[in-house]
Amino acid sequence: MQVLKAELHKLFIKRFFLIAVVVLIIVEGLTTFSAIRKSIVLDGPSLQVYKTYINKYSGEITDEKKTEIDSLISSYQSVFDEIEKLNEDYAKDNISIEDYNEQIEKISGYTDAMEGFNAFERAYNTALSTDNPLVDVNAWNCLFTGDSIDIFLILVLILLVISLVIHDEETGINVLKFSTKNGKKDIYFKQLFIVIITSFLLSILVSLTKFLTAKFTYGLNCYDAPIRCFEAFTFSSSEAGVMKTLIVISLLKAAGGVMLSLVAMAMGCLTRTSLYTAFGTICSVYLPGYIFMESKLKYFVPLPSSLLMSEGYFKPEIIGETIASGEDYLFVMNSKVYFELGIFTFLILMVFAGLIVFTYIKLARRKSI
Amino acid sequence: MKELIGFEIKKLLRQKLIIYSVIALLALNIFNIVQDNHQYLWGRDVSYNKASYEVYKKVSGRLDKDKISWLSENQQNLSYLISANLKIPDEYKNWGCTHHELSQIFTEHLSEIERIYSYNSYIKDLMSKNGDSIEASKNAGNNYLVKVNEKIASTYENREISAYYDTDRFSAYLDYGFSSFVVLLIILLAVSSVFSGENESGMKELHYSTKKGRTELSIAKIAAVSVFITFICLLFSFSDFVTFKTVLRLQGYSAPVYSMSAYTDTPLQISIGAFVITAELVKMIGFIFIGLIICFMSSVMKKSFIVFSAGLVFSIGLMLLSAYSNMYLDYVNLINPINLITVSVMFKQFKVINIMGYPVFNHTLTLCCCLFGMLSFAMFIIATNNKNSRKTKKKGGLISAGFKS
Numbered sequence A: 001m002q003v004l005k006a007e008l009h010k011l012f013i014k015r016f017f018l019i020a021v022v023v024l025i026i027v028e029g030l031t032t033f034s035a036i037r038k039s040i041v042l043d044g045p046s047l048q049v050y051k052t053y054i055n056k057y058s059g060e061i062t063d064e065k066k067t068e069i070d071s072l073i074s075s076y077q078s079v080f081d082e083i084e085k086l087n088e089d090y091a092k093d094n095i096s097i098e099d100y101n102e103q104i105e106k107i108s109g110y111t112d113a114m115e116g117f118n119a120f121e122r123a124y125n126t127a128l129s130t131d132n133p134l135v136d137v138n139a140w141n142c143l144f145t146g147d148s149i150d151i152f153l154i155l156v157l158i159l160l161v162i163s164l165v166i167h168d169e170e171t172g173i174n175v176l177k178f179s180t181k182n183g184k185k186d187i188y189f190k191q192l193f194i195v196i197i198t199s200f201l202l203s204i205l206v207s208l209t210k211f212l213t214a215k216f217t218y219g220l221n222c223y224d225a226p227i228r229c230f231e232a233f234t235f236s237s238s239e240a241g242v243m244k245t246l247i248v249i250s251l252l253k254a255a256g257g258v259m260l261s262l263v264a265m266a267m268g269c270l271t272r273t274s275l276y277t278a279f280g281t282i283c284s285v286y287l288p289g290y291i292f293m294e295s296k297l298k299y300f301v302p303l304p305s306s307l308l309m310s311e312g313y314f315k316p317e318i319i320g321e322t323i324a325s326g327e328d329y330l331f332v333m334n335s336k337v338y339f340e341l342g343i344f345t346f347l348i349l350m351v352f353a354g355l356i357v358f359t360y361i362k363l364a365r366r367k368s369i
Numbered sequence B: 001m002k003e004l005i006g007f008e009i010k011k012l013l014r015q016k017l018i019i020y021s022v023i024a025l026l027a028l029n030i031f032n033i034v035q036d037n038h039q040y041l042w043g044r045d046v047s048y049n050k051a052s053y054e055v056y057k058k059v060s061g062r063l064d065k066d067k068i069s070w071l072s073e074n075q076q077n078l079s080y081l082i083s084a085n086l087k088i089p090d091e092y093k094n095w096g097c098t099h100h101e102l103s104q105i106f107t108e109h110l111s112e113i114e115r116i117y118s119y120n121s122y123i124k125d126l127m128s129k130n131g132d133s134i135e136a137s138k139n140a141g142n143n144y145l146v147k148v149n150e151k152i153a154s155t156y157e158n159r160e161i162s163a164y165y166d167t168d169r170f171s172a173y174l175d176y177g178f179s180s181f182v183v184l185l186i187i188l189l190a191v192s193s194v195f196s197g198e199n200e201s202g203m204k205e206l207h208y209s210t211k212k213g214r215t216e217l218s219i220a221k222i223a224a225v226s227v228f229i230t231f232i233c234l235l236f237s238f239s240d241f242v243t244f245k246t247v248l249r250l251q252g253y254s255a256p257v258y259s260m261s262a263y264t265d266t267p268l269q270i271s272i273g274a275f276v277i278t279a280e281l282v283k284m285i286g287f288i289f290i291g292l293i294i295c296f297m298s299s300v301m302k303k304s305f306i307v308f309s310a311g312l313v314f315s316i317g318l319m320l321l322s323a324y325s326n327m328y329l330d331y332v333n334l335i336n337p338i339n340l341i342t343v344s345v346m347f348k349q350f351k352v353i354n355i356m357g358y359p360v361f362n363h364t365l366t367l368c369c370c371l372f373g374m375l376s377f378a379m380f381i382i383a384t385n386n387k388n389s390r391k392t393k394k395k396g397g398l399i400s401a402g403f404k405s
Helices: A002-014 A017-039 A044-057 A063-091 A097-106 A108-130 A138-143 A151-171 A173-178 A181-185 A187-217 A242-271 A274-291 A304-308 A310-314 A320-325 A335-368 B002-013 B016-036 B046-059 B065-083 B099-140 B143-156 B168-174 B178-191 B193-201 B204-208 B215-248 B272-300 B304-323 B327-335 B337-341 B362-395
Strands: B352-355 B358-361
Touching: A002 A017, A002 A151, A002 A187, A017 A138, A017 A151, A017 A187, A044 A063, A044 A108, A063 A097, A063 A108, A138 A187, A151 A173, A151 A187, A151 A242, A151 A274, A151 B304, A187 A242, A242 A274, A242 A304, A242 A310, A242 A335, A274 A304, A274 B016, A274 B178, A274 B304, A304 A310, B002 B016, B002 B215, B016 B178, B016 B215, B046 B065, B046 B099, B065 B099, B099 B143, B143 B352, B143 B358, B168 B215, B168 B272, B178 B193, B178 B215, B178 B272, B178 B304, B193 B204, B193 B215, B193 B272, B193 B304, B204 B362, B215 B272, B215 B362, B272 B304, B272 B337, B272 B362, B304 B327, B304 B337, B327 B337, B327 B352, B327 B362, B337 B362, B352 B362, B358 B362
Parallel strands: none
Antiparallel strands: B352 B358
């Protein structure tokens, strides 16, 4: 237990990893906030109107809701007509400028909110045409980041491995460690335990930070809405709710984080330098995504990158052209097979992780002798 | 100095892991080009591509009436036979693909030739409209607009495409970005430790105590980094070119660059072959600039891993910056080396920037600014190294580094 405590103290206090974690959380919060701000074109009263209506009518579109929304649309339409008539009258000199301004002033509340209402109407029409529930997708869309891999999380995970394991190799402290009783026995297992738990918790913390930022800066609702309502999963046949999907994706990404740390540990054992460890790990994360950019194979490569892009497991299995040709079977599988393939990849990854752990312990022990 | 530079280059190339990484990434790059364009070599479209290439060989080169009439006659003939459900003559069966596919091949080549002819009329139309614009700008008293329109006239006049080549294959080659990403990673790996590596191993203080350990060593390191980057760029450019040439069977180096459909508005008047060389040179300058920025980071930061991470985040930031464009960002982007690396994007459009009432080409200005930036960073590196040396001297030089007096 004392060894574990000493290692944790070394990592978080002596090597300032705690500061890196705090910086990571702040950066993740800020990037999520700015992504949400960028994705929403509405602001001020328009945004307020949009949020009021979409929150009020969110969920399945019942007949009652439909009647209410239709009457709302017609009332807004009447305001449109009124403005048009006023403009026409003013152009024909039927009314004075004072009367015109007075009338416009009266309906200015409506005109300010018009953009927001139009956005709500568009969302309503889309939901009606696709037979989906009405959902405010703005903030949710920013939580599903697609194929992009979080560079800040990757760097902090590499820093974790470097600070805990590779720094000792580089500075030669390992030699000193091997001369001690605990250094020979089980320090590797404890380091491994810390790396696995910390990287898992760190990945979960990042997902949680993103979720909480979205919830408190914009507001999230419709946790049970099916994922096909959202941009990234439009044609998905999965019936899973958005919150459930987000939790599963976060857990898979956390597994990807653990896998990445294990790869970094193995790299560190082989190269014994932090620079090459960082380089090798970055290559293993980014190159598969780049090479198989256009193909779904990138989600099934037995490397951490596939788990870090785990949203792909829930993505639609139809792509117009490939369905027509019927040859590229990876794209035309039904969701069940797709999910099974996902589990298969996950299992391969776990076996791979086991091999890395085994190699790591073997290499570390060899050095101790 | 020559010896010093040679030694620094040796130091970079002696690191086995860098060499292994370069070899592995070079192989990966070739694999990526082949798997991206494999349909031209094998796969389900092989017979179609083969027939298309045979037709292309017959009609490519300088355009004349015989070639066009051969194409259109065959296309019309085949379309008629197919629509009337008549027996297809043997001459159409020797192409190795179905007659439906052959008809499509003829149509595709004809529409490409049509595009070439329409480009010539498009330029004539543009010139006549531009003449009106010059007059209108003169009447409105807008001198800047007059100069812009005159620049357009001098850039686009006398443009004509007289030969037919499948130049879009060149677009695939020029737009290929994976090798640039890989080169960037190699630069990050090799350059991150140029100065900080000395710091980590405790050699820095030793260098400062020598006669040539300050300015001259900094210059030698900068030169070595530049030579190394040039070598890596040449290596990857060569492998890109050879692989693309083999896979896509590139042809038409003498055709003007604006004959490529994606480059119709380019301000360049050179041939595709010359453009390929220019693009590689410009890319190289961009990489050397990035290399010098990382070198500067390495002289400021103490740990190579931190330099690598900071360099990576910085490069991603530059990529994001180059993707956005507005009135202010356009000026900031003039000194963005990523614009030189994604060179094909920079040369696709006619873009000028107002510099004191004169329209200057965006690419000329970007190149000048980046060259200036390179020189500035080289100076920063030398200054930082000299400053560090003075600091070490004040602290007690080698004694502070643990050496006994």
